[in-house]
Amino acid sequence: MGRSETSGAGDTTPVAPTRQESSSEGSRTVLGTKRRERIDGLAESGGDTAAGVSLAASAWRRLRRSPTFLVGAGIICAFVLLALVSPLLAQHDPALRLLEEQVSRADNSIPPPQPGFPLGGDQYGRPLLSRLLLGSQQTLLVALLATVIGLGGGLTLGILAGAFGGWVDTLVMRVVDVLLSVPSLLLAVSIGALFQQQSQFTVIIAVATVQIPIFGRLLRGTMLAQRASDHVLAARALGVRQRSIVFRHMLPNALGPVIVQATLMLAVAIIDAAALSFLGLGAADTSTPEWGQMLGSAQNFFDTHPHLAFWPAGCIIVVALGFTLVGESLRDALDPKKRR
Amino acid sequence: MALLEVRDLSVRFVRRHEPTVSAVDGISFDVHPGSTVGLVGESGCGKSVTSLAIMGLLPQRGTEVSGSAKLAGSELLRLSRREFDRRRGKEIGMVFQDPLTSLNPVVPIGVQISEVIERHRGLSRRDAKREAARLLDRVGIPDPTRRLGEYSHQLSGGMRQRALIAMALACEPRLLIADEPTTALDVTIQAQILSLLRELVAETDTALIMITHDLGVVAGMCDEVNVLYAGRIVERAQRHELFSRPRHPYTAGLMASVPRLDSPRGQRLAPIDGSVADNIPWERGCAFSPRCGNALAVCGQRAPELETTDAGEQLRCHNPVDATETVERADD
Structure with missing residues (x-):
C-alpha cells in the first residue's frame, strides 16, 4: 500500500509546474504586467494548499476584476x-x-x-x-x-x-x-x-x-x-x-x-x-x-x-x-x- | 438464496384532499450475487421509487411503504433511520442519474470519497485518502492522487460518473443500484461506464440492479429484465428471451419504437399509441389496455395476474403477442 502511494505522488510532480505555466500564460494575454506578477504569486500560493479551484477561489478571481x-x-x-x-x-x-x-x-x-x-x-x-x-x-x-x-x-x-x-x-x-x-x-x-x-x-x-x-x-x-x-x-x-x-x-x-x-x-x-x-x-x-x-x-x-x-x-x-x-x-x- | 428478495413491494403517496397515488404496486423480484437485474420502463412507471424504497430514501411523511425487501435475509423496510444510515453505502451502494448534481460542488471529490470510507470502514483519514486514490484508479481515472483534491466542476461528465461509482463502491457493497447511470452522458462515455460496471460486477460478485428506460443498456447489461408499467411488473424474462420473443404488447411496442440498423430504409418507427395519461387504474382492468393494439374486452374489465408461461417467463397479459409472429432478431 505504501509503495503505491509514493508512486502515485511521483506522478503528480511533473504535472504541477505545467498547470502553473498555463495559468501565467493565460494571464499574460489578458492582463497587464503588474497584475500578472500578483496573480502568479496567488497561483503558486494557492497551488500549495489545494489542487482544485474551490468556489471561494473562483469567486475571488472574478471579484478582483470587478470595479464595484x-x-x-x-x-x-x-x-x-x-x-x-x-x-x-x-x-x-x-x-x-x-x-x-x-x-x-x-x-x-x-x-x-x-x-x-x-x-x-x-x-x-x-x-x-x-x-x-x-x-x-x-x-x-x-x-x-x-x-x-x-x-x-x-x-x-x-x-x-x-x-x-x-x-x-x-x-x-x-x-x-x-x-x-x-x-x-x-x-x-x-x-x-x-x-x-x-x-x-x-x-x-x-x-x-x-x-x-x-x-x-x-x-x-x-x-x-x-x-x-x-x-x-x-x-x-x-x-x-x-x-x-x-x-x-x-x-x-x-x-x-x-x-x-x-x-x-x-x-x-x-x-x-x-x-x-x-x-x-x-x-x-x-x-x-x-x-x-x-x-x-x-x-x-x-x-x-x-x-x-x-x-x-x-x-x-x-x-x-x-x-x-x-x-x-x-x-x-x-x-x-x-x-x- | 437470493441476495435481495423483494416481495410485494408497494409504495403509495398519500396526499391531503387528493386521491392517493400508487407509485409501486406489489412488485416482487430477486437479485442474485454477480447477476444484473434490469428494471425497465418509461417515466413514472415506478422504477426509481422502487430503488429509493429499497434504500430507505423516500420521504417519511406522506409515503406508505408496504411489503418486504430482504437483503441477505434481513428485512430492510423496517429498519430505523439510524440503522439504515449505518447500512446504506456499506451494504448497498447507489449510483445516480446526473453526475454533476450528485456531487457536492464545494467539497473536493477526495474528501467525499474518503468520508464514506472513514464512516463505514473505520479507517484513519490518511488511510481513507489512500484508499480513495486506489478506488479512483480502479474506476479508470488517470492521475488519481491529483484528482482527489479537485472539485466536481473540474472533472468531465464521464469522470464525474466514474467518481460517483467509486464512491458507491468504496465499501464494497454486495448490492449496487444504478439509477439511469448513463442518461446524462454521451454515447461513447455511456459505453465506457457500462463496461466499467460490467467489469466490476464480474470481478467482485456484486449484484447489480440496473434501472433504465434504455433498451440498448438492457441488452448490453442485464441477465434478467423486469418490464414495469404503471407500478407493476408486466413481463419478466431472461434478456435473450425478452429480446427475441417479447410477449407483452407493451414490451413489443417498446422494441418496435427503437430504431434498428437492420430495418429497411425509409421504414417509419412504430410508436406506442397514446400516452401514460390514458392509463386506467389497475383495479378496473389492465392499465395498458387503452393504448394496447391487442386489447380484448376482458382487458378493460379485469386486471391480468402475473403468470408463468410455458417458456418459463412471467407475464401479466390476457392476450399476449404471439411468440411466433415476432420478427427474428440477430442477437448479440
Whole structure:
C-alpha cells in the first residue's frame, strides 16, 4: 500500500509546474504586467494548499476584476485602517473641552476651524476632527459585533429549521415571523429601551436582534433547497452521517446568499446603530465619540452650523456605501451560474 | 438464496384532499450475487421509487411503504433511520442519474470519497485518502492522487460518473443500484461506464440492479429484465428471451419504437399509441389496455395476474403477442 502511494505522488510532480505555466500564460494575454506578477504569486500560493479551484477561489478571481468590488473594498479598507490608526492621528483627547471658552450660549456660537483644530469644535468645545477620527472605531465595532451576533443567531435558527424541518421548522419560523412583523427600527428601539442603562452594548444587542430573523429566514430557505438536492440525496444513499450532511454537504452550499446578506447587513447595522444613537438610545456617556451620537447631538444646530452634522453623516453614508458595494459585487461573484 | 428478495413491494403517496397515488404496486423480484437485474420502463412507471424504497430514501411523511425487501435475509423496510444510515453505502451502494448534481460542488471529490470510507470502514483519514486514490484508479481515472483534491466542476461528465461509482463502491457493497447511470452522458462515455460496471460486477460478485428506460443498456447489461408499467411488473424474462420473443404488447411496442440498423430504409418507427395519461387504474382492468393494439374486452374489465408461461417467463397479459409472429432478431 505504501509503495503505491509514493508512486502515485511521483506522478503528480511533473504535472504541477505545467498547470502553473498555463495559468501565467493565460494571464499574460489578458492582463497587464503588474497584475500578472500578483496573480502568479496567488497561483503558486494557492497551488500549495489545494489542487482544485474551490468556489471561494473562483469567486475571488472574478471579484478582483470587478470595479464595484474594488471601490467598495477600498472604502472599507480605508475606514478600517483609519479606525486602527486613529489614536495616532488624533491630535487631541476627544473628551476634553479644549475650546470651551469659544462656545457661547448667548449668540449660539461654536468654535470655528482654527490652527490645530481643522474642523473646529463641537457644541461643548471638544475637537471635532479628533472625535470624528476616533468615532470610526466605535461605529465599525458596533456594526461588526451586531452583525456577527445577528449572523450567529440567524445561522443557528436557519440550521435548526432547514436541517430538521417538521415541527422544529414550524416553531422557529413562527418566532421569526413575529420578529419580522415588527418594523425593524421600532423593534430595535423597543429592545434598546428594555435595558436599564443605555450603552453601546444595548445598541449592539438591539441591532443584532433585528438581524437574527432576517439571516434565519434566508438560511432556512437555502438549506431547504439543499435538502432536496441531488448531491444530498447521493450523500444519504452512501450512509453519510446526519451531522456531516448538515455541516459538510448542506451548510457550505447554502451559505453564499448569507455571506452576501451579511456584507449588506453591515451597512444596515451602521445606519441602525447611528439611528439608535441619534434617538438617544446609545451610550449615555458621550465622552467616547460615535458618529450616530455625534449626528444626534448636532440636530439642534442644523440651521446654524450644518457642518456638525455633515461630517459624521457623510462618514456614515460613505462606509455604508462601501459595504453595500462589496455586498453587491459578492452577490454577482458567488452566483453559481456565472461560475467557470 | 437470493441476495435481495423483494416481495410485494408497494409504495403509495398519500396526499391531503387528493386521491392517493400508487407509485409501486406489489412488485416482487430477486437479485442474485454477480447477476444484473434490469428494471425497465418509461417515466413514472415506478422504477426509481422502487430503488429509493429499497434504500430507505423516500420521504417519511406522506409515503406508505408496504411489503418486504430482504437483503441477505434481513428485512430492510423496517429498519430505523439510524440503522439504515449505518447500512446504506456499506451494504448497498447507489449510483445516480446526473453526475454533476450528485456531487457536492464545494467539497473536493477526495474528501467525499474518503468520508464514506472513514464512516463505514473505520479507517484513519490518511488511510481513507489512500484508499480513495486506489478506488479512483480502479474506476479508470488517470492521475488519481491529483484528482482527489479537485472539485466536481473540474472533472468531465464521464469522470464525474466514474467518481460517483467509486464512491458507491468504496465499501464494497454486495448490492449496487444504478439509477439511469448513463442518461446524462454521451454515447461513447455511456459505453465506457457500462463496461466499467460490467467489469466490476464480474470481478467482485456484486449484484447489480440496473434501472433504465434504455433498451440498448438492457441488452448490453442485464441477465434478467423486469418490464414495469404503471407500478407493476408486466413481463419478466431472461434478456435473450425478452429480446427475441417479447410477449407483452407493451414490451413489443417498446422494441418496435427503437430504431434498428437492420430495418429497411425509409421504414417509419412504430410508436406506442397514446400516452401514460390514458392509463386506467389497475383495479378496473389492465392499465395498458387503452393504448394496447391487442386489447380484448376482458382487458378493460379485469386486471391480468402475473403468470408463468410455458417458456418459463412471467407475464401479466390476457392476450399476449404471439411468440411466433415476432420478427427474428440477430442477437448479440
